Amino acid sequence: MVMKKTTEFLVLAALAGVLSGCHKRNEPPAAPPLPTVPVRLQKVEAKTYPAIEEVVGTVRAKMKSSISAKVSGRIEKLLVAPGQKVKAGDLLLQLDVGEIQAQLQRAQAVQKQAAIELERMKSLFAQATVARAEVDRAEMQFQVAVGNVKEVETMLGYARVTAPFDGVVTRKIADVGDLASPGLALLEMEDPNLLRLEAEVPEALIDRVKLGDQFTVRIASLPQLLEAVVGEMDPVADPVSRTFNVKMDLPQATGLRSGLFGRVAIPVSQTTTLRVPASALVVRGQMEIVFVANKGAAQLRLVKTGKRIGEEIEVVSGLNAGEEVVVDNAPRLRDGQPLTRQ
Incomplete structure (x- = not known):
C-alpha cells in the first residue's frame, strides 16, 4: 500500500515537471527596448497673432490677348x-488673301496710269496747251492712286498675324483651312512672367483691403508663401454675389503659373493662440498626434488643431x-520611446 502511494506521488511529480517545462517554453520572449531617436524640440508658447480670414482666388496672367485677324481669309499656315x-x-x-493681292495689282495699275497722265498734263501745260486746273486735277488723281496702293498694301500685311508681345500660346481655337474674319478669335496667348491672384472679396472684408496693400498668399502647389500687392480692385460690388473683384500682383516664383488655386490671408483682428510647426503634427487615421518630450521619452498626445498659417498649425486643445x-x-x-536632443 505504501509502495503504491509512493509510485503515484512520483508519477504526479514527473507530470508536474513536464507541464512546468512546457509552460516555460511557451512564454513569449521579452520585447527588446525601443531605440533612442535623436530629435529636435521646440517649446510651445502662447503668442499673439493676427486673426485672418482666407479668401480663395485663381492665378491669372496680367497680360493676355485673344489673337484675331484684321482681314478675312482662309488660314494657310499655322506656325x-x-x-x-x-x-x-x-x-x-498666315492667311490666304488672293482677293487682296488682286486688289493690290489693280491699285498699282491705276497708280501707274495716273502717273503717266500727270506727266502728260505737265508737258501740255508747259506748252500752254492746257490750263493749270487740269494739271492740279491730274495731280490729285495721282495722289489718290498712291493712297489706294498704300491702303491695299496695309491690308495685305494683315494677312501675316504676329505676336503682340513676348509670351506663350495658351489656346488654339482655329486650324489650317478655317476661315478667319475680323473679330473672330484664332489663338490665345499670355505673358507667364506677369501673374496676379484674382479673388472675390466679401463685402464684410473689403474695408480691410486698399490699393497698394500687401497680403500673404498661399498657392496650393507651391511650398513657399508669396507676398502679393493689391494692384486693382472693383469699386462696386457684384449685385449677385455681393463680392468685390480684387487683383493682387504676384512675384515671380518657380512653379507659379496661370490657373492655379490660391488663398489670400486678410487680417481681421488679433488673437492669442498656441501654434506648433506643421512638421510636429502626425495624422493617423482620424487622430491628430504630437509627441511631447517628457523625462527623456516621447509622450504621445492627442490634439485638436485649427487653421494652418504658413508653416505653423494652430493647436486648440491637447497642449500647454x-x-x-x-x-x-x-x-x-512610439509612445515612451527614448529621445536625445540634437
Missing part, C-alpha cells in the same frame, strides 16, 4: 501650338504652453 513660347513680332499664322514638442522624426516615434 505655333499651345505651350509654345513666342517673341513680340513672331509670325503666328511651455511644453516641448518633437518637430522632426515625429512619424517614426
Whole structure:
C-alpha cells in the first residue's frame, strides 16, 4: 500500500515537471527596448497673432490677348501650338488673301496710269496747251492712286498675324483651312512672367483691403508663401454675389503659373493662440498626434488643431504652453520611446 502511494506521488511529480517545462517554453520572449531617436524640440508658447480670414482666388496672367485677324481669309499656315513660347513680332499664322493681292495689282495699275497722265498734263501745260486746273486735277488723281496702293498694301500685311508681345500660346481655337474674319478669335496667348491672384472679396472684408496693400498668399502647389500687392480692385460690388473683384500682383516664383488655386490671408483682428510647426503634427487615421518630450521619452498626445498659417498649425486643445514638442522624426516615434536632443 505504501509502495503504491509512493509510485503515484512520483508519477504526479514527473507530470508536474513536464507541464512546468512546457509552460516555460511557451512564454513569449521579452520585447527588446525601443531605440533612442535623436530629435529636435521646440517649446510651445502662447503668442499673439493676427486673426485672418482666407479668401480663395485663381492665378491669372496680367497680360493676355485673344489673337484675331484684321482681314478675312482662309488660314494657310499655322506656325505655333499651345505651350509654345513666342517673341513680340513672331509670325503666328498666315492667311490666304488672293482677293487682296488682286486688289493690290489693280491699285498699282491705276497708280501707274495716273502717273503717266500727270506727266502728260505737265508737258501740255508747259506748252500752254492746257490750263493749270487740269494739271492740279491730274495731280490729285495721282495722289489718290498712291493712297489706294498704300491702303491695299496695309491690308495685305494683315494677312501675316504676329505676336503682340513676348509670351506663350495658351489656346488654339482655329486650324489650317478655317476661315478667319475680323473679330473672330484664332489663338490665345499670355505673358507667364506677369501673374496676379484674382479673388472675390466679401463685402464684410473689403474695408480691410486698399490699393497698394500687401497680403500673404498661399498657392496650393507651391511650398513657399508669396507676398502679393493689391494692384486693382472693383469699386462696386457684384449685385449677385455681393463680392468685390480684387487683383493682387504676384512675384515671380518657380512653379507659379496661370490657373492655379490660391488663398489670400486678410487680417481681421488679433488673437492669442498656441501654434506648433506643421512638421510636429502626425495624422493617423482620424487622430491628430504630437509627441511631447517628457523625462527623456516621447509622450504621445492627442490634439485638436485649427487653421494652418504658413508653416505653423494652430493647436486648440491637447497642449500647454511651455511644453516641448518633437518637430522632426515625429512619424517614426512610439509612445515612451527614448529621445536625445540634437
